[in-house]
Amino acid sequence: MRMSHRSTFTDGNSFAISFCLLLAIFGRYCGATYAPDDSPTLTTTSTTVAAEMPALNPGHSCVNWTAAPEAADGNCTRLTRHGLIRCYGGMNNLASLNSKLGKLFPAQQMLLCGWPKEAFNPLGELQKFPHLRSLTIEYSGFTEFIFDFPDMFHLQAINISWTNLSYISARTFKRVHALQILDLRWNQLIQLDGPLILPRTFQQLYLAGNPWNCTRNFKWLLLQPEKGRLVADREELICTDRKYKERQMLLVMHYKVVLRRECQSHADLLNCTCVMHHIIPKAYIPLYTVNCSHLQFQSLPAYLPENTTTLYINDNQISDIYPLKDNPHYRHVVDVQLENNRISNIDLLEDTYWLQNFRLLNLQGNLLRKLQVYALDNALNDNENANLLLLSKNPWHCTCKFGMRLRELLTKYKDIVRDAWNVTCTYMQGDELRLAKVLSLTRHDMCNISPDDGMRIHPIDWLNCVLASLIILILGKLAYDYYFYKYHGRVPWIVLKMP
Structure with a gap:
């Protein structure tokens, strides 16, 4: 069943009123020239079924067009009383029809139902009807216009609905x-290349009901108010792409415009790219991504737009990450x-809110040699959000104590540190562990214990043997004295000498 949207006609122009009556012949509503402000509105206009609205002439519609006798042959019928030419399934008999009626009754209205071809050629089909005032094409399978509309000086209303039309250019209706x-x-329709080029007398554009991809550029709805206000049903445009599915296009574009202005107004982000990557359902809170990679940054930006959750700042010259510790703009990041910076220390993140709540941290290709393993261990253990931590391509210093702890950390959190097998030790002069993988090293490797050292008895080992022997001797003497006291009643000699 065909859908339509209610609106109110408020223009006092008598010509426009008569024109609306003309459109009503085809079962359409007359819409107002809607001129809201630039802010988004979350309310939606209720929809009603066109069949519930009585048409002035119910016979001039494409509903159930396949049941018409002329539909089988793809023929046209010309109703001279109304200046209407009605074609079902094609225009195969148009030549013979024109030869019969001649030019005494030039068609002023055209109704095309079920256009049979995969494309529609306005240049070839419509030049035959220079006096058209209204054109309706419905229930057709064509996907595009082969050419733009030709010069037409009387055509005031075009209705193209319930078709597979997926693309129109900005110049399609220019002439x-x-x-x-x-x-x-x-x-x-998925996208528009930009606002359509329309005549100055144009009043209303209707676009609802199409599967709009809101990742495309529709910001002109707000940035060009004189164009945006022509879209009478702009509050009813709904996004269908994966990122913004079922969100209002006007709301999505509002957030995009605000983000662009916010990024361009701060010197720290002037050359960065700011995009909205998600809108939280129900709460309608936007989430932003800021990309400042390859821009010679010496430090992290002091400012980020509110609700920024992702920051790309790879391939720069950043040496510290202090803003992650206490900058409120990074609280939601x-x-x-x-990746590929100059960070040599991350110990300042110990016990910070950010380290206990982060989701992804990429430190590949920096200058890290050591870190506080216990602090990182505690953070990863308490952080339920932690999903990815990358530590490879750093010059890690595999000393005996730190190397063992690092290996334990990588083994414990392999699911989070997904490049654990690529974490290698740094090169030191004369060090045989150059670029050795940490997870493949043993304690003997990292503590420089050779096989010969393993066979040699050290002095402390001698001392341990002596102490163990003394303990065994004392325990043996205690058992001996107990035996003689129990069976012979003789106490140890040392007891007799005690005062």
């Missing part, structure tokens, strides 16, 4: 000089990409 209302609802 329809008298166009006032364009209805493109319920097609398969859970993903930080710091």
Whole structure:
């Protein structure tokens, strides 16, 4: 069942009123020129079924067009009383129809139902009807226009609905000089290259019911108010792409415009790229990604837009990560990409809110030699959000104590430190562990214990043997004295000498 949207016509122009009556012949509503402010509105207009609204002439509609006799042959019928030409399934008999009626009754209205071809050629089909005032094409399978519309000086209303039309260019209707209302609802349009080029007298554009991809550039709805206000049903445009599915396009574009202005107004982010990657359902809170990679940054930006959750700042010259410790702009940043920088120490993150709540931290390709293993261990143990930590391509210093602890950490958190097998030790002069993988090293390797050292008895081992022998001797003497006292009643000699 065909859907339509209610609106109120408020223009006092008598010509526009008569024009709306003309459109009503095809079962359409007359829409108001809607001029809201630039802020998004979360309310939606209720929809009603077109069949519930009585049409002035119910016979001029594409509903159940396949049941018409002429549909089988793809023929047209010309109703001279209304200046209407009606074609079902094609225009195969158009030549013979024109030869019969001649040019005494030029068609002013055209209804095309079930266009049979995969494309529609306005240049070839519509030049035959220079006096058209309204055009309706419905329930057709074509996906595109082969050419733009030709010069038409009387065509005031175009309704193309319930088709597979998936693309139109900004210039498609440029030469329809008298166009006032364009209805493109319920097609398969995904994007518009930009605002359509329309005549100055244009009044209303309808776009609802299409599977719009809101990752595309529709910011002109807000940035160009004179164009955006022409979209009479802009509050009803719904996104269907994966990122913004079922979100209002006007809301999504509002967040994008605000983000762009916010990033451009701060010197720290002037050359960075700011994008919105998600909107939290129900709460409608936007989440932002800021990309400042390859921009010669010496330090982390002091400012980030509110609700920034992801920061890419790879391939720069950053040496410290102090903002992660106490900068409030980083409180919601859970993903930080710091690959190929100059960071040599992350100990300042110990016991910080950020380390206990981060989700992704990429430290590959920095200058890290050591870190506080116990602090990182505690953070990963308490952090339920931790998903990825990358530590490879750093010059780790595999001393005996630190190397063993690092290996234990990598073994314990292999699911989080996913590049654990690529974490290698740094090169030192004369060190045989150059670029050795930490997980493949043993205690003997990291503590420089040779096989010969393993066979040699050290002085402390001699002392341990002596102490063990003395303990055994004392225990033996105690057992001997107990035996003689129990069976012979003789106490040890030392007891007799005690005062």
